[in-house]
Amino acid sequence: MAFLDITRLEKFYGTTHVVKDFNLAVEKGEFISFLGPSGCGKTTTLRMVAGFETPSSGSIRIDGRDVVNLRPNQRNIGMVFQAYALFPNLTVAQNIGFGLKVAGRPRAEIDERVREMLGIIHLPELGGRFPFQLSGGQQQRVALARALAIRPKLLLLDEPLSALDAKIRVSLRQEIRAIQKKLGITTIYVTHDQEEALSMSDRIVVMNAGVAEQVGDPFTIYNRPATRFVAGFVGTLNALDAIVTDPATGSITLDGQPIRLNRPIDAAAGASIGLALRPETLALGPRPETDGSLRGTVRDVQFLGSVLRVRVALDGQVVALDSFNTAALRPPAVGDAVEVSFATADVLVSDG
Amino acid sequence: MKPSRIWAWLALAVGALYFALPLIGTIEFSLRMRRGVYSFDAYRAVLSDPQFRATFSFSVFMALMTIVLGVLVIAPTAYWVRLKLPRWRPIVEFITLLPLVVPPIVLVFGYIRLYNTSSWLPLTGTAGGTNLLLLAGYTVLALPYMYRAVDTGLRTIDVATLTEAAQSLGAGWITIMARIILPNIMVAILSGAFLTFAIVIGEFVLAALLNRPAFGPYLQVLGANRAYEPAALAVITFAITWACMGLIQLVTRLQKHTQVPR
Amino acid sequence: MAAPAPTARSWAWLGMLPFTLFALMFLLVPTMFIVVGAFRAEGGGFTLDHVMNLFTPSILAAFSISIRISLASAFLGCVIGFAVACSITVGGLPGWIRGPLLTFSGVASNFAGVPLAFAFLATLGRLGLVTVFLREWFGINIYALGFNLLSFWGLTLTYLFFQIPLMILIVTPALDGLRREWREAAEVLGASRAQYWWMVAFPILWPTLLGTLALLFANAFGAVATAYALTGSSLSIVPIVLFAQIRGDVLQDPHIGYALAFGMIVVTGIGNAFYIWMRSRAERWIK
Structure with missing residues (x-):
């Protein structure tokens, strides 16, 4: 059985069918991208995995355990949001330590983990700063560290780079991928940017109108698109x-x-x-x-x-x-x- | 249903009861003038009172003058601060917030002592002078609301570019102010104006202590001497306040329709 | 009028002249006049006598009840207004409630003064709707139970009619400013709802809440019209004592008036200083 198993997932908002019969098996340590235009259901699917949305039907199993009825704070998931979402009233170190603090871990363990995480994101000096004193790229790296500090089973990233400048976007996506490989953490990455998806992913799920049109490695997706939509959306054509x-x-x-x-x-x-x-x-x-x-x-x-x-x-x-x-x-x-x-x-x- | 939603409904229900009861009570009371039946006698009595007409029109006049003076003092200042003197901004903001801290009664006490008949500027010596003082006091009371409204309006337009464009076309300062800036922040000024109107129309302390025949003191005297008419007047005042707020909503909505979506 | 020449830049402050003059004449100098008057002896010179005159039992009692009413109505206004604002923003009530409620708050927060007193007299006075209703239908005579509209709780209850809506108006935008991602980020990191509110939402809202508390306090402390129309001069709160002083003092010693007014400024001033101090502590994380 795969590490993350999504079967027959459906989501309706009223009568609108936003996710249709979504199936996906993700292996441990894999980096999967959900790629598609806005409104295609990729973010909704991610939010169902995180627990912010309840599926209309279907099952989501993480490490063999059905999580559909678990609240987000019981799922042990790390998530990075599009607009950083750092807590503005807490310092960088407090942000990173937040998850451990609410779990009631001892002070020494929190400090140690925060130092380790600051090292991983290459910002060891900035623990005492407040979020507004950081650039967008730094904020997003802190958000990543905060998500990883709780040692989650699964890392979810919801268009984490789309608010950043083009240059930072490229360097940060390499960094995210490097960190992901180093920690070997199973990751789902939502994006509408095909270049990001192609350059980072082990596999890509191309979505359109609530349907997973094609699942495959970047090479196959680009060179052997299964549908006209995939061919048109990925690359110019x-x-x-x-x-x-x-x-x-x-x-x-x-x-x-x-x-x-x-x-x-x-x-x-x-x-x-x-x-x-x-x-x-x-x-x-x-x-x-x-x-x-x-x-x-x-x-x-x-x-x-x-x-x-x-x-x-x-x-x-x-x-x-x-x-x-x-x-x-x-x-x-x-x-x-x-x-x-x-x-x-x-x-x-x-x-x- | 989530428990949090039940609490939300409960909070809302208690709030609604607290706010509805005085209004219902007032309306019911105002209709009780004739024994045994509900009637509009109290309203009839109030509206036919010449004193009501005199004080009400005095207060309406003062409210309108306050709006004019407020716009004349505040709009050019807010514009000027945005355009030329951004460093003055904190000071001006502080001053415009002061009326929320200095109680009106202290303010008017200062007026009475400072501008009394034996002072260097005996404004309280004549009716006209006292009216002027009252007008200034009302403008001070309206300062926080008016300044905020105008400043918010100015923020939505690019003051510097508009001014430079007008200057490059040969417009002078008065033309710029009257033809370019004011029309563009009209909606903001209007919403400030309606709020000012609502504040001034029933104002009591300033008018009472400066001894002017305004609506607020009339209300108080009537309240001390009559039973049912005050309730009718309270209903009328509430309706006026409601109309002012409704007009603010209306002009704001109209502006949204005429503006290009950003 | 011609556009100013480039050298006119240094004269830009001239544009502030009308406003400065107005503020000086009708706001700053009158206020300062009162403050100075409180310390000026009869023949000129400095004295503390007038201020010391405040420390008589009757005036101290007036200040005490004023401050207590203002604190109670400000605090309750904050708490209740906050609860209502929460229920329309994050409480999950349907969206259509919000617009009318905010409009109503705009109306009610400005419905102060004499008419408000009438409204409460018509409702909770001895012949008021609720009083009569409770007596005739349930046999509960609230006046026999010790309730009096012309008392601490009566006045507080009346003040809440404009305090709560003011709180709603101010705090709703602040609650809207709480981004959904903050709650979700906290939740996904394992925080309970209480932990999110305690560690993230409240600290972010603190400056607004404190500021509104100070504003509501000053708002209630300076209110004369409602209290005067409600109680005449039977309830000795500071603004009413001052009001009576001003009305009757024309030939008397005005200095007790100065001292009273000065005392009022000191109280609202302390309220605001407290707010500024708390805010500077709470706002280290703001640009």
Whole structure:
């Protein structure tokens, strides 16, 4: 049996069905992300695990014990909130020691644990400060220390980085992951930021409209999205429409240009299908190693620093492609006739 | 149902009873003037009393003047502090809060001693002078509420940018104040004004000690001499207070509709 | 009027002149005049005689009952107002109650003075609705049981009519300021509801609660109209004694008046100093 076992979880608010038949088994020490747009039910699911919401039906077992009827303060869970939620009237040390203090632990043990936690989050000097004297990133690290100080069985993080600056976000997510690995604590991380989910997680649960669309490791989620929603939500994507000419060989036409995918397609000849291509799988100009190509004219060029994003107009549809910026190479000009090449193996096919 | 919710309902019920009973009692009492039946006789008697009309209109007039003086003194000051002298802010705030600490009766005692007929500025010597003193006193009483309302209003608009924009278009200070700032904080001023009105209309101590024929002293004299009319007047006063609060709510709500959501 | 030239910056204080003048003439100087008057001897010069005159049994009794009424009504107003405010914010009552209750609080907190006295006379006076109702339906004569509207508890009960709503108005925004995450964070860390209130919520609310207590105290201490209309001058609370002094003292020695007024300022001043001191202790964690 898995360490955290969620089965057939359902949640209704009145008649609104916010979480539908949610199932998940998390192993001890795993780092799981719930990824999805706002309102997809990811936070509600997390709050049901924490005990702030009561499931309409289904079970949540932590370490073999059903916790659905336990109050949050009986579950031994650590939680980090989006807006820090440090107690403003307590110092950093008092915040971190709060959980031990309410549990009635001896003073010496609390002091010792606080010192240890301050070390883990690399803020050993700041124990005497009040939260308002800390930066946002420091506050969130203290919040993490406070959650970990009670040695919880499970760590829940509810969009902990979304209130922070971009730079701090990146460094802090590495730090959170490092601490999590060091302590080996089972963690659920809720985010709407796909980059966070991809870079931190052992596995990702992509959620949409209350449904877990796909559960898998970051590599699979990104490269083999199971549904069109997952493909569209994780990473940028060219969504194109094509007409099937021969399902057996995978021959299609895209805006009149023939492409042969060399694998069977599950659709009748003449049917319309959806194709998906990631911008980074496309390249400008002919490439000997690739087996697919399209011709078009450059619609516009966006300079994004290390990456150039070029949008190429076909006959009606537009594909975007990313190429690395090199100083030696001039970017294409708008209106240039260009060839776009790609490997047909990278083309994702969805029906309709 | 959670036990905490039962307690909440209980607290609310006790509170409602405590606040409803005096109101019901007053209304019931005010209708008892004619023996045996409920009637509006007390109201009729009050409303036809020429003294009532005289004192009531005096107090309404004083209330309106207080609002005007209050806006003239407070709005430019609050604006100026925000724009040019933020360091004065704590001092001004402290002064505007003082009337909550200095009891009104002490204040008016100071007026009487300071501006009596034998002093350097014998304001109490004439009716006009005393009215002026009363007006100033009312403005002081309204200071905490008016300043807070105006300052809150100013906080929601970008004073510095608006002023600079107006100046760059060639507007002078009076134009800026009257055409730009005041209209933008009108709602805040109005809610302060209604509150001021509610405070001044029934005010007793200042008017009584300065010997002015205001509504508050009239109420007190009537209360000492009659049985049913005071209850009717209390109901009327309560209705006026309620109307003032209702108007505050109304203008605040209207503003929310005209404002772009942020 | 032209826009000021750049050099006019140093003259910016001129804009404060109307307000400063107004505050000096009608707030600060009159108050100071009273304070100075309390210490000025007949022919000029310093004296403590007037202040010493306060220490007569009748005036001390007036101060004592004033302070007790103010403390009782402020304290009860705080506690009850806080309970009601809690019930509409964190108590889980339906949302529609909140708006009307706050509006009503706005009305009731301003419904002080003479009309309020009438309302309570009509309710709890000898012929009041509740008095008569209890007597005729339950045979309970509250006046025979020792209740009197013109007494300590009668006045306190009347003052609560504006004290409680004032507390509700002030403390509701403060309760709204308690973020849900604080409660949830405390809960998930193992704290009980009582532990959360004791260790987090109350310390955060402390400054507001103390400030409101001081304000309610001053509010009750300075109130004349309600007491005067209710009791005439039969109940000797300080503001009424002063009121009678001012009315009758025109030819008498005004200095006992100065001393009384000075005493009132001292009492409300102490209340506020106490508040400021407590607040500075309670607010170390605020920017």
